[in-house]
Amino acid sequence: MNGSGSVESFILVINSGSSSLKFALYHSLNMHRQWSGQITGIATPHGLMELTDSHQRVHLCDEAIYRNQEDAALAIISWISNNHKFCEIAGIGYRIVQGGKYHRKPELITDALLSELAELIYLAPDHLPDELRLIRKFREEFPKTPHFACFDTFFHQDMPEHIKNYPLPEKFRNQGLVRYGFHGLSYEYVLQKLDKECSGIHQKKMIIAHLGIGSSMTSVSDCKGFDTTMGISPLGGMMMSTRSGDLDPGAILFILKNNDITVEELEVILSRQSGLKAISGIADLQEIIKYAGEDAKSKLALDMFCYQAVKSIGALAAGMGGLDMLIFTGGIGEHSSLIREQICTGLAFMGIRLDRSLNHQSNRIISHRDSGVNVRIIPTNEEWMIASHTKNLLQTQNLSCRKSQKKL
Ligand SMILES: Nc1ncnc2c1ncn2[C@@H]1O[C@H](COP(=O)(O)OP(=O)(O)O)[C@@H](O)[C@H]1O
Numbered sequence: 229m230n231g232s233g234s235v236e237s238f239i240l241v242i243n244s245g246s247s248s249l250k251f252a253l254y255h256s257l258n259m260h261r262q263w264s265g266q267i268t269g270i271a272t273p274h275g276l277m278e279l280t281d282s283h284q285r286v287h288l289c290d291e292a293i294y295r296n297q298e299d300a301a302l303a304i305i306s307w308i309s310n311n312h313k314f315c316e317i318a319g320i321g322y323r324i325v326q327g328g329k330y331h332r333k334p335e336l337i338t339d340a341l342l343s344e345l346a347e348l349i350y351l352a353p354d355h356l357p358d359e360l361r362l363i364r365k366f367r368e369e370f371p372k373t374p375h376f377a378c379f380d381t382f383f384h385q386d387m388p389e390h391i392k393n394y395p396l397p398e399k400f401r402n403q404g405l406v407r408y409g410f411h412g413l414s415y416e417y418v419l420q421k422l423d424k425e426c427s428g429i430h431q432k433k434m435i436i437a438h439l440g441i442g443s444s445m446t447s448v449s450d451c452k453g454f455d456t457t458m459g460i461s462p463l464g465g466m467m468m469s470t471r472s473g474d475l476d477p478g479a480i481l482f483i484l485k486n487n488d489i490t491v492e493e494l495e496v497i498l499s500r501q502s503g504l505k506a507i508s509g510i511a512d513l514q515e516i517i518k519y520a521g522e523d524a525k526s527k528l529a530l531d532m533f534c535y536q537a538v539k540s541i542g543a544l545a546a547g548m549g550g551l552d553m554l555i556f557t558g559g560i561g562e563h564s565s566l567i568r569e570q571i572c573t574g575l576a577f578m579g580i581r582l583d584r585s586l587n588h589q590s591n592r593i594i595s596h597r598d599s600g601v602n603v604r605i606i607p608t609n610e611e612w613m614i615a616s617h618t619k620n621l622l623q624t625q626n627l628s629c630r631k632s633q634k635k636l
């Protein structure tokens with residue numbers, strides 16, 4: 229309850245990524261973030277729940293064992309019921325990585341939607357199973373609250389036909405084998421933020437590099453997603469912590485022909501045993517950077533990651549016919565000056581020049597004043613974007629309720 233005695237109303241956001249479970253509580257009226265938190269180390273002996281208040285003060289940093297996502301969900305539910313007993317949860321919004329051909333726009337979660345998403349698990353096996361488990365758990369606990377799905381693919385829905393399609397027989401395209409693109413909630417947030425800090429973004433050709441455990445890049449023209457590095461699944465594009473990224477299709481055939489493995493085993497190899505981990509033995513880029521001075525494998529992994537980033541930016545810029553602005557986001561993009569420097573050094577031929585000191589300080593703008601391309605850092609906030617979609621859907625739902633009441 230607030231000071232005036234009325235019940236406070238919140239939007240709860242659940243963002244389940246490949247490596248963590250992030251959550252946040254936003255006031256439904258003014259969209260202020262009251263709490264944010266994350267649970268990491270799920271299914272390891274080193275589970276950790278962290279909670280931060282609206283003033284960025286850390287309130288909780290509790291070690292515990294979370295056997296699975298359900299355990300993590302229960303911890304969030306118990307924290308809400310202990311600390312927000314007298315509050316209303318007006319709606320719950322979830323990040324859903326892949327909704328296939330028919331689900332891109334944010335929408336109300338129904339039993340039918342959950343069944344359809346369960347059929348798409350093979351397209352995002354590292355994300356969808358946990359996302360679905362979490363939704364089921366929260367629906368059980370909050371049966372009267374509307375729950376909403378916010379898809380990572382929505383942002384990319386306007387990709388032009390010549391970019392969206394794979395050169396494969398029509399039969400497969402009709403089955404939904406097209407390029408979807410991911411990290412869309414992050415890109416949408418970054419663009420909204422950029423619009424507030426910079427004028428005329430509609431005229432700018434931009435690339436946003438979301439570099440984290442999962443990494444992708446997108447080119448943006450006229451404020452719309454034009455092209456992106458990931459395709460039908462979050463396995464594609466650049467190499468990542470444990471994902472291979474794009475491969476010659478011959479490489480997949482090679483593995484299958486030379487090894488007695490099932491498709492499921494191949495899936496695990498491509499998603500959990502490849503990328504940086506396959507090259508250096510370490511999945512975490514921050515760790516790799518520590519060892520790169522003396523360990524050749526770590527140095528190789530680092531160089532491969534940066535080379536692929538340079539190549540992706542070059543290709544995306546060529547596809548768009550130029551580049552005015554490059555934006556770094558995601559855990560690596562926001563925090564690693566070394567990675568940003570190595571990538572931008574490789575792009576000097578395009579007129580990109582960093583200001584070393586601004587880059588070192590992780591300033592908002594990090595390009596040199598003589599740079600041909602403006603280079604920025606914008607910390608992403610997928611949770612805010614999910615809350616914003618949830619609020620919009622709650623409003624339209626209320627409107628349609630009122631309309632149908634009127635009819636009666
Ligand atoms: N200072 C840093 N230098 C290099 N990598 C960093 C740094 N800080 C965070 N990272 C990396 O960011 C990644 C996490 O990114 P994040 O976007 O938060 O993850 P997720 O993809 O799970 O949302 C980890 O690989 C971590 O090592």
Ligand SMILES: CC(=O)OP(=O)(O)O
Binds near residue numbers: 244246410411
């Ligand atoms: C789409 C994707 O790769 O997501 P994440 O970064 O959460 O793994």
Ligand SMILES: [Mg+2]
Binds near residue numbers: 245246440441442
């Ligand atoms: Mg992420």
